[in-house]
Amino acid sequence: MTDKKTKRTKQSINREELESRILRCAEVVFAEKGYNGSSMEAIAASASISKQNLIYYFSNKELLYQRVLKEMLDIWIEKLSFLETQGDTPETVIRRYVREKMQLSRLYPNGSKVFAHEIISGAPVLKEYLISHLKPQFDRDVILVKSWISKGLVDDIDPEHLFFTIWAATQTYADFSVQMEVLLGKHRLDEADFERAESAVTDFVVRALGAKKNNYK
Amino acid sequence: MTDKKTKRTKQSINREELESRILRCAEVVFAEKGYNGSSMEAIAASASISKQNLIYYFSNKELLYQRVLKEMLDIWIEKLSFLETQGDTPETVIRRYVREKMQLSRLYPNGSKVFAHEIISGAPVLKEYLISHLKPQFDRDVILVKSWISKGLVDDIDPEHLFFTIWAATQTYADFSVQMEVLLGKHRLDEADFERAESAVTDFVVRALGAKKNNYK
DNA sequence: CAACAACTTGTCTTTCCGGTCAGCAATAAG
DNA sequence: CTTATTGCTGACCGGAAAGACAAGTTGTTG
Structure with a gap:
């Protein structure tokens, strides 16, 4: 027409x-x-x-659901496979990682929620995917952090749980946004909230790592 | 009988x-x-x-669901309303808070998951409750942290987002346990995993706060 | 034991939902 | 213009699930 x-x-x-x-x-x-x-x-x-x-x-519905999940995961995998950018300082890498993760929560809150529902329910659809795709990347990233530790670039923190904390702290801005809106007395989280959140979480992580240079703010 | x-x-x-x-x-x-x-x-x-x-x-089903949620929330409210124990150092208070929260994830993983589903779905049932019960407590706790900051007991961190991060980092051990099991290559998270997680998250938070005495480990 | 209350179950109705199928409408190709 | 392909719709079906109802069973109390 x-x-x-x-x-x-x-x-x-x-x-x-x-x-x-x-x-x-x-x-x-x-x-x-x-x-x-x-x-x-x-x-x-x-x-x-x-x-x-x-x-x-x-x-059918199952197929549609899988497509929605897959769309989200493709984006995540694409955006979060850069921990291996060697040559950068740990602080730079971590800041970039957290920033990327926060932006995913901001830009794709719904996909993130679908993912959360799926995992909380025991990952009936995604379990295989987690094993085949996420775990290898996780193992590599853990090794990288361990190498930082052994080189004395960061403090002796627990690498696995560091990632769990980063994921949780960033993803919560998508999944639990309603709770935050209530607690902050806002109708919607706006750009400024996400800015604050990003800088708060980033600083938390960098401080927890005890990265060499702590020149934030 | x-x-x-x-x-x-x-x-x-x-x-x-x-x-x-x-x-x-x-x-x-x-x-x-x-x-x-x-x-x-x-x-x-x-x-x-x-x-x-x-x-x-x-x-009916709705009623049963509300009862399940209420049981969980009563426990949470009971266990997590102790930030006002004045006299203790920030580090003590925070360590106890994180420990309590972690134990809730360990002891009541299912209630935590039901809660998570509910919040992610927009809290249709719990929204009023969050406003009337959680927000006042949250506001009080934020004020306490601010007083710590103004007294110079902790660094100038963002109090609201500090709580969001603590909640996310602790609750994730209930909600996303399946993902962790996959990544850690375990069938179930055991006591030892929770010990490690608790100490990792606690240290993480204490360091992020920059509490005066950092005598961990 | 008798009468009443609390508990348990089998049957039925209604509603909703995923999915099929036959056919209609619009577009593309010859 | 004709035919074939693609896009779309209304009518329908089978199954699942919430809940009502009545009947039967067990325990409690006088």
Whole structure:
């Protein structure tokens, strides 16, 4: 109707566009209601299409759920596989890592919530993925921190639990945002809140590490 | 059958016992499946009673869910309202606080997960409770930390986000235990893991605070 | 023991939801 | 213009699950 220019496969363009719109909407619904609480009808309504049409694009609910999870994980893997940038100081690496993680909480709160629901529920869908993809990366990153320790670049902290703490402290700004909104007396966390959060968490981590140079602020 | 001694209201004793057994079982099911994913039948089966009997004790699912949440929150409120123990050093208070919080994750992982599901979903049931109970306590605790800062007992950290980080870092040992099990290559987190976690998180926080005396380890 | 209360279960109804299917509409290709 | 492919919809089905109801059973009290 509108696009005369895009002669080439007008349908396929719409298809891609609709598919990604569905995924975005499904993400929101899954985040709020969990897998079982989200009906295909509700997701369809949220994307302003009919249930049957939704099923036409994603033939069943399980598949749609997996696609939503996968989209989130692909982003995470892409953004968080840079601990190996050797040559930088531990503090630089850590600051960048925390900043990236915080931005993921800010930019993709719903995907993060879907992930959280999944893990809390025992990771029935993602367990294999965690073993095959996350663990190797985790092991490498732990080794890197250990090498920092042995070189005396940082204090003798517990590497595994350092990562658990960083993940928890950053992800909480997506998953538990409602609680924070209540406690801070705000309707929504805004840019400024995230700035403060990022700098607070970063400083916490850097101080806890006891990195050589502590020139923050 | 067994209890001859407890003449007084043998039934009422069974009732209490059964009620609390139901609550414990419901907690497990809700933790794993979320509210919508948990059927009354599944909860009943997990408590080894019939669905109809379950409904006899808890007339509907919503009520049962609220009772489970309330049980958890009562424990939390009870255990975590001691930041006002004046006279102690910040380090002492903080260490005790983190330890208590970690023990809650260890002792009540399922209640913690139910709570997490609820908050991530936007706290439809608990929002009012958070406003009326948690926020006042939070505000008080923030003021206490601020007084520490103004007295120079701790560094100039961000009090609100300090609490967010402590909560996240401790609660993650309940909520995300599956992820940790995978990453640590264990089937279950054992006592030793929690010991390590507790000491890692505690040290982490104490260092971040920059409390006067840092005589850990 | 008799009568009453507390407890337990089997049956049924209603609602909701995931998914199928047959057919209609719009677009692309010849 | 005709035909085929792709996109979309309404009507429908089977199963699951919440809860109502009535009936039966067990324990309690006079």
